[in-house]
Amino acid sequence: MTLFAVTRLELRRLFVRPLGWTIAALALAELGWRFALLLQIFLLNQVKLAALPDGPGYTDLVAVRLLSSLITGSTLPFGLIELALLLVPLLTMSSLASERSAGTLPLLFSTGLSPASILLGKYLAVLTWLALWLLFALAVPVSLAHGVTLDWGMLGAATLGTFLALAVLAAIGVACSAFASHSAVAAVTAFMFGLALNCVNLGAQLAGINIGFINWLAMSTHQENLLRGLVSSTDVTWFLLAIGVALALGIRRLAAEGERG
Amino acid sequence: MNAPKPALPPVLQLEQVSRSRAGRPAVRDLSLRLHAGQILGLLGVNGAGKSTTLSLIAGALRPDSGAIRLQDRDFLEHPELARQAIGWLPEAAPLWPELTLREHLNAHGRLRGLTGARLKEAGDAVLERLELKDMSRRLAGVLSQGQRQRLGLACALLHRPALLVLDEPANALDPVQVVALRKLLRDLAAEGIAVILSTHQLSEVTAVCDRVAVLHEGVLRYDAPLPADQHAALEKTFFDIAMHGRAQAA
Numbered sequence: 001m002t003l004f005a006v007t008r009l010e011l012r013r014l015f016v017r018p019l020g021w022t023i024a025a026l027a028l029a030e031l032g033w034r035f036a037l038l039l040q041i042f043l044l045n046q047v048k049l050a051a052l053p054d055g056p057g058y059t060d061l062v063a064v065r066l067l068s069s070l071i072t073g074s075t076l077p078f079g080l081i082e083l084a085l086l087l088v089p090l091l092t093m094s095s096l097a098s099e100r101s102a103g104t105l106p107l108l109f110s111t112g113l114s115p116a117s118i119l120l121g122k123y124l125a126v127l128t129w130l131a132l133w134l135l136f137a138l139a140v141p142v143s144l145a146h147g148v149t150l151d152w153g154m155l156g157a158a159t160l161g162t163f164l165a166l167a168v169l170a171a172i173g174v175a176c177s178a179f180a181s182h183s184a185v186a187a188v189t190a191f192m193f194g195l196a197l198n199c200v201n202l203g204a205q206l207a208g209i210n211i212g213f214i215n216w217l218a219m220s221t222h223q224e225n226l227l228r229g230l231v232s233s234t235d236v237t238w239f240l241l242a243i244g245v246a247l248a249l250g251i252r253r254l255a256a257e258g259e260r261g
Numbered sequence: 262m263n264a265p266k267p268a269l270p271p272v273l274q275l276e277q278v279s280r281s282r283a284g285r286p287a288v289r290d291l292s293l294r295l296h297a298g299q300i301l302g303l304l305g306v307n308g309a310g311k312s313t314t315l316s317l318i319a320g321a322l323r324p325d326s327g328a329i330r331l332q333d334r335d336f337l338e339h340p341e342l343a344r345q346a347i348g349w350l351p352e353a354a355p356l357w358p359e360l361t362l363r364e365h366l367n368a369h370g371r372l373r374g375l376t377g378a379r380l381k382e383a384g385d386a387v388l389e390r391l392e393l394k395d396m397s398r399r400l401a402g403v404l405s406q407g408q409r410q411r412l413g414l415a416c417a418l419l420h421r422p423a424l425l426v427l428d429e430p431a432n433a434l435d436p437v438q439v440v441a442l443r444k445l446l447r448d449l450a451a452e453g454i455a456v457i458l459s460t461h462q463l464s465e466v467t468a469v470c471d472r473v474a475v476l477h478e479g480v481l482r483y484d485a486p487l488p489a490d491q492h493a494a495l496e497k498t499f500f501d502i503a504m505h506g507r508a509q510a511a
Contacts, residue, residue, distance in 0.1 A: 002344070005371035009357075012368070016359050103355030106321040110349050111372045112341035259323060260282075 002113055006121025007128070010095060014129050023087045024133055027080075031066060034077045035140050038062045059151040063141035064158040064227055080137050081165050081223065084130075085198060088166065089190035091129065092173025093183040095122045096254070100181060105257070115254035123174045123247060130166045134159070154229035161226025164239035165219060169194050171243040175250030197242070270333040271296050272346075272424050272455040273318060278327030280313055287313040289479045291327070295455045297423065300446060302466030302487070303459040305476035306503050311459040312352060312428055314476065318457065319349035319426045332423060344373050348422035352429045354413025358402030362393055362412055365401060366419055373420040387415045390445070406433030414442075418449075425449060427458040431465055443469045463496055477502050 014020045042049075042061045049055040068079040096119070099105040108118050138159060142150070173190040180186035201218040204211050215221045219242070222235035273295040280288045288310045295301055305311045316322040317329065320336065320343035329336040331346055356365060366384040370376075375383055388394045391411045396404075401412060410433050417425060431439050446456055446469045460466060466473050467487065473495060475483035482502045487495065498508045 002372055002374070005368070008371060009368040012364060013357060013359055016364075102357065103351065103353065104357060106316065106319075106351060107349070107355055108372070110316075110319045110321040110343055110347065112320060112344045113372070258321075 002111065003117045003121045003124075006108070006113065006118055007124040010122050010125030011128060014091070014125060020091060020129060023090055024136070027083050027087055027133065028136055030077055030083060031080060031137050032140060034079065035062070035066050037077070038065050057151065058141075058144070058148040059154050063138075063150065063155050066137065066141055067158055067162045068223065068227055080134070080162060081198075084166055084169055085194045086191060088126075088130065088169040089173050089176070089187040089194065092126050092170060092177055092190060093180075093187035094177065095126060095174050096177040096250075097180045097183045097186045101183075109258050115258055116251045119174060119178060119247065119251050119254055122177075123171060126170045126174060127167060130170055131163065134163055134166065151229070157229045157231045158227045160231065161223045161235075164226070164236065165223050168197070168219060168239055168242045168246070171246035171250075172197070175246040175253070178250035178253045269297065271330075272332060273457070274328075274330040274333075275318070276328040276330075278317060278324045278329060280317055280322060280324045282313060286479050288317065288324075288476075291476075291479075291481050293474065293481070293484065295424070295457060297453045297455050298450050299472055300450050300456040300458070300470045302470035302473045303457060303476065304461075304463070304466060304473060304499055305459075307461075308478075309476040310479040311476055313479075315349070315351075315426050315428050315457070315459055318424075319343065319347055319351075321349070321351075345420060346423045347426060348417035348420065348424070349426045350410075350413045350417045350428060350430055352432065354409045356401040356404075356409060356412060359400065361398050361400055362388070362404075362415075363397045365412060365416055369416040370419050375420055383419050383421070387419050390418070391415045392441075407435060407438055410434055411438070414445075421454075423454065425454055425456045427456065429460055430458055431460065431462065439465075463499060467495060475499055475502050475508075477506055482506070483508055 039062055042058060045061075049057070049061075066079060068081040096105070099108065109115075113121075138155075141155075169190075172193050173186070176190040176193065177183070177186040180189060197217075198219045201211070201214045201221065204214050216238070219238075222238045225232060225235050271294040273293070275291055275293040278288060278291045279286065291310075291314060293301075303311050303314065313322065317324055320340050323337065331339075331342045334342060336342055357368075360368065363384060366387065367380060370380040370383060385394075388397055391414060393408070393411055393415060396408070401409065404412065410430065414427075414430060417427070431442055434442060443465075446458070450456055450471075458465070458470070470487055473483070473485065473487045474481055475498065483498055501508050
């Protein structure tokens with residue numbers, strides 16, 4: 001299928017460019033540092049925690065908190081999601097904007113590929129890269145599984161939430177790249193949209209106002225449930241909806257460009 | 262007694278094709294036919310509509326009106342026909358600078374439905390034909406302009422298209438490479454591939470084309486076979502159209 005030919009081409013481009021590797025390496029190094037700090041805090045409090053009935057364990061305090069700062073409640077280095085807000089736009093910025101500036105986009109159109117195939121092919125490549133990144137990040141807490149009791153269900157839900165959040169950010173990034181004529185513009189726009197979507201309810205929360213729709217709109221609301229181990233169809237639907245809207249806008253822009261030439 | 266052989270349908274047929282760009286008509290009511298083995302030279306001054314015409318033929322643009330038939334099928338209904346039937350080299354060969362020559366061929370091949378051993382064989386053949394074999398592992402970003410142009414041509418030829426669409430293919434080639442390109446185009450035509458090439462250089466057209474079409478302000482002003490040794494006559498026709506908008510009587 002030619003959609004996968006686009007995915008393969010984009011993956012190849014991601015693998016041979018130093019940017020992708022640099023981003024992945026720096027992010028994993030930062031996450032390693034966060035993991036060490038989380039583990040240190042956990043070990044310091046282990047005795048107290050053990051005395052609590054149903055007290056939080058290694059999964060709650062280390063493994064899940066590696067993924068996001070949402071429920072950390074402390075000033076530790078960024079979790080994976082917070083890093084992704086910044087790094088995913090850097091990864092996606094050139095997916096279509098650079099094709100446009102290099103003049104290769106008309107070549108893709110001339111192979112009879114639909115705008116949807118081109119955009120989805122690119123999106124799948126970025127998603128594959130991010131899935132690998134997530135797996136490497138998860139390998140760190142899972143590597144201690146033989147010595148601790150891991151709550152696999154909770155970790156699974158948190159991983160699902162993180163993957164869906166990465167998928168939303170990737171969809172926004174690819175869509176912004178479809179709109180922008182320069183990679184840098186695509187990166188900045190995607191970062192702003194990602195940040196806004198993640199924190200849209202922050203102002204209201206700080207002011208002590210609880211508005212249902214604003215909370216529903218925020219990605220952090222849905223992600224938090226999953227990070228706490230609660231998988232609900234409402235939250236998963238929100239993520240799928242956000243991905244669908246971003247990709248549909250990107251496809252529409254690409255189709256208009258194909259028409260306009 | 263053998264029945265007379267029916268004439269083969271043209272590889273490419275444009276009927277009253279029009280297309281606007283940036284709010285002004287770039288191509289108006291263009292009708293053209295091209296048969297297998299023909300080499301058509303498309304001439305015109307800057308802004309005459311040559312690149313738009315080639316983009317329409319290559320499937321990168323859709324016409325506002327008119328019909329395009331490719332291998333006797335409606336190309337607008339079936340844009341996927343371009344995948345196998347057309348090889349396109351746009352002006353200034355667009356490439357991915359971070360990929361090697363071989364990776365370019367692999368990517369183009371997969372986008373055009375080639376896989377596995379067929380892809381490898383086609384890649385080897387085209388690298389050999391365009392004398393790029395020694396540099397197959399080189400990154401496209403470090404190639405000279407001439408090498409980039411040859412790689413673009415290799416990508417366009419990889420899947421053995423029925424129609425080759427070339428926009429200024431001799432750009433940035435040195436005289437030796439220009440001669441090699443002319444020979445290549447004649448060989449391809451002899452193999453039955455239809456070629457349409459746009460150029461500013463009349464010498465290119467007289468050297469390889471057997472037909473010439475002149476566009477002016479998006480309108481086809483001249484379309485005729487090009488007999489040998491007609492460089493002077495073609496030069497006069499071209500400049501008449503470029504200066505006065507129409508061919509003058511001799």
